Amino acid sequence: DAKTTQPPSMDCAEGRAANLPCNHSTISGNEYVYWYRQIHSQGPQYIIHGLKNNETNEMASLIITEDRKSSTLILPHATLRDTAVYYCIVRVGAAGNKLTFGGGTRVLVKP
Amino acid sequence: NAGVTQTPKFRVLKTGQSMTLLCAQDMNHEYMYWYRQDPGMGLRLIHYSVGEGTTAKGEVPDGYNVSRLKKQNFLLGLESAAPSQTSVYFCASSYLSGKSKNIQYFGAGTRLSVL
Numbered sequence: 760d761a762k763t764t765q766p767p768s769m770d771c772a773e774g775r776a777a778n779l780p781c782n783h784s785t786i787s788g789n790e791y792v793y794w795y796r797q798i799h800s801q802g803p804q805y806i807i808h809g810l811k812n813n814e815t816n817e818m819a820s821l822i823i824t825e826d827r828k829s830s831t832l833i834l835p836h837a838t839l840r841d842t843a844v845y846y847c848i849v850r851v852g853a854a855g856n857k858l859t860f861g862g863g864t865r866v867l868v869k870p
Numbered sequence: 871n872a873g874v875t876q877t878p879k880f881r882v883l884k885t886g887q888s889m890t891l892l893c894a895q896d897m898n899h900e901y902m903y904w905y906r907q908d909p910g911m912g913l914r915l916i917h918y919s920v921g922e923g924t925t926a927k928g929e930v931p932d933g934y935n936v937s938r939l940k941k942q943n944f945l946l947g948l949e950s951a952a953p954s955q956t957s958v959y960f961c962a963s964s965y966l967s968g969k970s971k972n973i974q975y976f977g978a979g980t981r982l983s984v985l
Contacts, residue, residue, distance in 0.1 A: 791972070802874075802960050802976030803913070846912075850972070858962075858974055860912035 763847045768865040771841075777834040779864050781847030784828045789851055792823060794832045795860070796843040803846070803860070806832065837868045872896050876961050876977035883951045883984045891946040891980050893961030900966035902944035903974065904928075904936060906957040913960060919944055920966075951984045958982070 764782040771777040783792065793808040807814055807821045809830075814821045820833040834841055846863040874895045883889055893902065900921050905913040905928075915928030917936040925936045933955060935947045944963075948955060958981050962974040 793973070800979070802962075802979050803974075805973050805975065808973065858913070862912070 763849055763861055765845075765847055765862065765864045767862060768867070770867050770869055771834075771837045773839060773868055773870050774836055777837040777841065777866060777868070779832040779834075779845050779847075779866065780829065781832070782829045783847070783849045786827050786849050790849050791851070792821065792827075792830045793848040793850065793858075794819070794821065794845065795848065795858070796841075796845045797863075798840075798843040803858075806845075837866075839868050839870065842866060842868045874961055874963055874975050874977035876959075876980050878980060879978065880981045881983070883948075883982065885952060885984060887951050888947070888949050889951065889982075890948075891959055891961075891982075893944045893946070893963075893977060895942055895944075895961075895963040895975070897963060897965075897975065898941070899963035899975075900941070901964045901974075902938065903962040903964075904934070904944065904946045905960045905962065906930065906955075907960060907979075908957050916946065916959075951982075953984045956982060956984045 791808050791810050794806040795803045797803045807816055807819050809821045809823055823830045844863040844865050846860045877892045903918040904916040907913050914930045916934050917928050919925045919938040922941045937945045958979045960979050961977040964974045
């Protein structure tokens with residue numbers, strides 16, 4: 760699985776968009792970008808994933824650069840409940856095996 | 871729709887005691903996983919199962935056993951608990967195929983302390 764690099768922490772104002780970057784310069788052609796988050800003391804929660812195209816769902820948007828070496832998770836209107844550690848994971852889209860959670864980005868949404 | 875349910879939520883054991891953690895999913899997922907998470911660390915895979923009656927070792931399997939007698943249940947057993955097994959345990963499940971493959975859905979966790 761390709762290695763990912765994320766900033767260790769970032770703050771965001773409530774109601775504003777939160778843009779979380781992730782670098783994955785060694786990503787291969789069949790690897791997807793997945794985003795999960797873990798709110799304190801809870802199990803990880805799937806947010807979104809993509810291969811090449813930008814993706815949007817009810818939680819967030821995922822912007823993947825054309826060369827696929829980096830991506831950005833966008834929380835359009837951050838709320839206090841979005842305070843969590845966000846993990847960018849790159850792996851093949853086949854089922855099974857582990858998810859490798861790196862350090863992630865600790866996001867603090869402030870009032 | 872309950873998703874992934876773990877029982878118990880909390881447990882305190884004495885060294886040498888045994889216990890079983892239960893994970894149940896109602897999404898008809900083929901794959902199920904057990905992870906542990908130590909303070910300030912990421913998740914580490916203990917064991918996983920690709921279907922009823924089959925299990926496989928993850929990266930930290932020692933001291934644990936698992937069983938998957940029914941598709942919806944995945945049990946994690948500690949035969950002789952040790953303080954090093956104090957951790958938060960998460961169960962997850964995922965589909966085998968289709969667009970949602972490799973999206974893992976997690977339970978709320980079991981907090982285990984071994985004294």
